[in-house]
Amino acid sequence: MMPLLEKEKEEKTELADRIASSQIWRSIFRHGFDDTQRNRVLQMTAGFLLHTRPIKVWTHGIRLRYTWGAGGLTFLMFAVACITGVILMFYYRPVTEYAYADMKYLKFDIPFGMFMRNMHRWSAHAMVLLVLVHMLRVFLTGSYKKPREFNWVIGVCLLTLTLLLSFTGYLLPWDQLSMWAVTVGTNMARATPFLGHEGPFSEFVPFISPRYDARSLLLGGTIVAQGTLLRFYVLHCIVLPIFTIWFVMVHFYRIRKDGGISGPNKALEPPATPIAKETVEGSATPEPAAVKPTAEPKKEGEEPAQEQKQDCKDSEGRPE
């Protein structure tokens, strides 16, 4: 009995080996299965999807109690909304006569139509919530500070884009809730200074009128009607997602270029820019630089290293 099982197992491994060593398999996957450091590097660098991530990450940066996972989850919610959104686009027509009927069709006739719609809506709401939570976390950890200032700015753009994505999608069901919410929301644009026909100083701008101002630009008319539906649909499905994807790519890229997830130790920061480096070297006393290894933190001057260590007992930033 035993020999038979062993033989079977052997055959199976042989088959797996043959598949894994075949020309087709090896042309797709450039890494093997062994648990070696070299292979772990290859896992990350050999393929397209994972090469966007670093090979090694800061130990403190993968702790949920530090990051709350909110940024990654925001992206996940965006991905879910994109996938379900494309599916919904197969069934939805941005025409006032059809839009509401398509919602009913989705609900009652299309298999998993309502589930897709629910996933789309709730992932969008979750995305708005999580983007706020992520911003709170980044602020509380001071992660917007040098050298990550610009990534915070991109993050604020992404917050704005998230709100706009959610708001433009709100109109599409074309029911009472969506139409009047968008009416209320866009009414504020009437009051834009200079550019809204009810806003201050608009009387000094000659071409501003109810039919030609900031609000009519948004609505494609003077009331929420067919023009608005089409405009919001195009913004929701094409314009804003493209901008969002672009900003997300830059946001992720900058995380790596700015030295990975922020952490408590100066050693974790990337080398200073040439200009900043000069000033740091000029002000620093030469002695510590000569004694300490290169991976030691470059002090910024104001903050003694002692002070930091009280706060971050868990990470000592030893050189690798």
Next chain:
Amino acid sequence: MTASSAHKQNADDKGQLPAKVFAWPGLLRIESLVALAAIIVLCVWSITIDAPLEEPANPAITPNPAKAPWYFLGLQELLVYFDPWIAGVVIPGLCVVGLMAIPYLDVNPKGNGYYTIKRRAFAISTFMFGFLGLWIIPIVIGVFFRGPGWNLFWPWEHWDIHKVVAQNNVNLGSLFGIKNYLAEAVFGSVFLAAWYVVPPLILYRRRYDQSPTLQAMGLTRFVITAFLFQSMMLVPLKIFARLVLHVKYFLVLPWFNV
């Protein structure tokens, strides 16, 4: 759980953690577990609760109240206290610009990359005040406590569409007995100018010598910070003035009111 097991796996024989670990599997395992949990939650949420769908859109029937999406209800709530050009355009604009400016205004190098309150007490308390007090709480009020006519109702209270609320608000000048239109405009302008100039000026003049923070900031950063801070605090000031002193406007001009 995931974090601690990652620690065990990556710890060396002295039980100490390296500063860096391989992303495969250290990072990817945690990410996929969290993603899996989030997708399960989202699926359960989507199976149990349906997205709302009301009657077809009808321009002839205005619901009362007509509410914006929940994340904009904070701004709609501000419409009670400010004219639309402030509540709908200036305040959101300042929010976005102000948030973007934070990294360039905050010169405090402490508290970068770890949780701390006492090392950056001003930054944290200002942000939390704005985030919770002026963003989250107005949203909660707008979602749960506003009924027909945008009047305040308890969540369990019957929405009486004929509820009458006395609106006996007066302008700030009238509160001080100024009846003349021009004098009132001058008074309001002086009040607002003083609000923006006097407290920051006093702070700067009196604290500059002892405060390394102010010295590190420099005048430009300080002026921008003071403007954004005073603008933010103008919101609770106006809410307080409206609710307690029944002030309608601080400043009435032919072109706009504040």
